[in-house]
Amino acid sequence: MKKEDIILDVHDTPEPLTWLALSFQHLFAMFGATILVPFLVELDPAVALISSGLGTLAFLLITKWQVPAYLGSSFAFITPIIVAKAEAGIGAAMVGSFLAGLVYGIVALLIKATGHKWIMKILPPVVVGPVIIVIGLGLAGVAVDMATLQGEKYSLVYFSVALVTLIITILSSIFLKGFFNLIPVLLGIAGGYIYSLAIGIIDFSKVLEAKWIQVPNFVVPFVNYTPTITADIIFLMVPVVIVTISEHIGHQLVLGKVVGRDYIEKPGLHRSILGDGVATMIAAVLGGPPNTTYGENIGVLAITRVYSVLVITGAAVLAITFGFIGKVSAFISTIPTPVMGGVSILLFGIIASSGLRMMIDNKLDMGNKRNLIITSVILVIGIGEATLKIGNVDLHGMALAAVIGIILNLVLPIDKEETMTQQETA
Template identity: 90%
Template sequence: MITIKKNISEVSTVNENEKQIVLDVKDTPKPLTWIALSFQHLFAMFGATILVPFLVELDPAVALISSGLGTIAFLLITKWQVPAYLGSSFAFITPIIVAKAEAGVGAAMVGSFLAGLVYGLIALLIKATGHNWVMKVLPPVVVGPVIIVIGLGLAGTAVDMATLNANEYSLQYFTVALVTLLITILSSIFLKGFFNLIPVLLGIAGGYLYSLAIGIIDFSKVIEANWFQVPNFVIPFVNYTPGISLDIILLMVPVVVVTISEHIGHQLVLGKVVGRDYIEKPGLHRSILGDGVATMIAAVLGGPPNTTYGENIGVLAITRVYSVLVILGAAVLAVVFGFIGKISAFISTIPTPVMGGVSILLFGIIASSGLRMMIDSKLDLGNKRNLIITSVILVIGIGEATLKIENFDLHGMALAAIIGIILNLVLPQDKEATINDNQTV
């Protein structure tokens, strides 16, 4: 009798979940619905995905194509079980800028490829040993401050984009940035439903219209562009000769510390939304491998590294449409858009202060998300050990400290992440080591 009651309860729970789901993971939508839902995901990721190549001076069209192909690869590797979209990663912005400045765009792409390769190695290790050790190496006391460093380290870039025209202060530029920022904030706070998920895109659109009204947009490139156009791919052995250096490895690979932790967080949230345990099935090793392969695809084409997008998880939560075919449709649309010359040219007309205004909010949100991770994990900064690890990471990362030994260079965020991991592993766990109210440090 007890067994029968248990089974009835389970069936009841399943039926309730089924009523809440509009389209489940394996469901196929009707053609017109499919297109509309896929466009929705495309819009959700579009603003952030084109912002990253804009900041690191790569072709946004290549970023769209690589995000689409990377997402398709991810879906294949995860056996069509995980409805996640992959777009440009913000964590790699500073390393790519530094790599390009020091050794050229080819070096940045090699570094991105190596980062993707490390994803693959970690995936194999997780497959062999399980996933529990990952969170021991990357606890919130390390990852939280490093995420804060990513956001605050880019603050100067955002302000320069918002205020400078040809390296001189421009009040006109700053008004464009402020209008863009205001529209983005208002959209995020007051709009509901799907529109609440795309405040960045709405902010860019509003800032663009304001820029058009004050006459700082040139449409000549759009008029001259062909409808079909091959983007500016940066392909190894065609555009550059790949070469591996210790500098590039130390600059790019440590960022994986942050992106894998971000990936795990996204998988946990996505699992709660969809009602599945993606850490167990298809397995964390498969999703990390998919993320790594997507990053390697981007590197081979000349796009920024890819990562799973929280924006698209939000779309899933609101629409309750979990079909991987909808995600596949968005990926295909992204690839197609990348080859439409008019669209690529139109993206290039977006004024710098528009992106600067959006960046002020986005980079701040990145920093705040690191703080939120620390709060959600109930990290006790009254504990001396936690306070020391956090403080060291923040100052080394934001201060862009560099370790130089002959030809060996280890920069800001990467150095901060590595030191944070080492401190976390070597400092003793002492729950009683708290700072008294009257004690100064």
């Protein structure tokens, strides 16, 4: 991109009112998805907002204020958190999240010492693509239940709310332009909320009772629970890092193209991965969902051509502030389940489709038996939620699929034609 095409570069300072408006723009872009994750796993959305803001500030600091990325709640950890909470409580889920962040740090150190090419070999599209598909399709049942069930009974009224929300989200995504095209989830939630208000299924009593300034429901180690590391938690949560690190690398490559810098080289992939890991550990200590860099905010950068890290910093500060406003937290809690269900139907489908897109973009040959076998095994094991039990240790679902996918990719031989194709591409 030409220098004259940039409105504000990475280290430029905007005017105060412009700064505030641009920061709110990034806040809106991440808001819908960031509060959806805690809604699904039954964590406090206010904590998710605060941890996303603090995580983003930590990321900016670690990357030397060179990478204008915003971090929000990660969808990849939804199923593991739900399973961990059901089996061992919220403390176990937070310990698992913290360990996942710690693995980011270990990977960052390895990349710093040895370079980044090895990680590309371990996480090729033939492994990561199908695992991402598993993440989306594995959550399909959750989305449909949220959209159709009132308690344990089918509700046509609830389903109508979900459909209205879904339709508004789809229409916003297809027909709206500019910034509004980047926030279809937020617009869908707003439209579904208004429809829910019109049919009388929203209770505002919590909003009226809530204080303006209020401490969220933090879940802090040694205060709310005693941290315990078990093999079950390690095998349930840590393998998800396989997907999230790959997602992180993809975002850094896209962000580099948008901003016109090579972030893999400077400040370095090791720094950005470490920043992502520290953000996830901060979230785990506070009781929020793990964090990841957000494509929605990269989209905002591309449209506005405003790359200032100060704007991202402003969005992070606003998110932290909103988390301590009790009325905002109470208002979020009034969003009906079918509204989130309607949005989830599209979002989880998009997650699955993005895995397929990764495979297509990388021209993965599904006529090749090796690729076909790896993909097929990952999909069936992941979606079928297969479990490997060794003593008291369980490795199941997406985690098991990811591990087996990596092993198959490293073990199965690459035929001569594929090797020649890779050499020609290189």
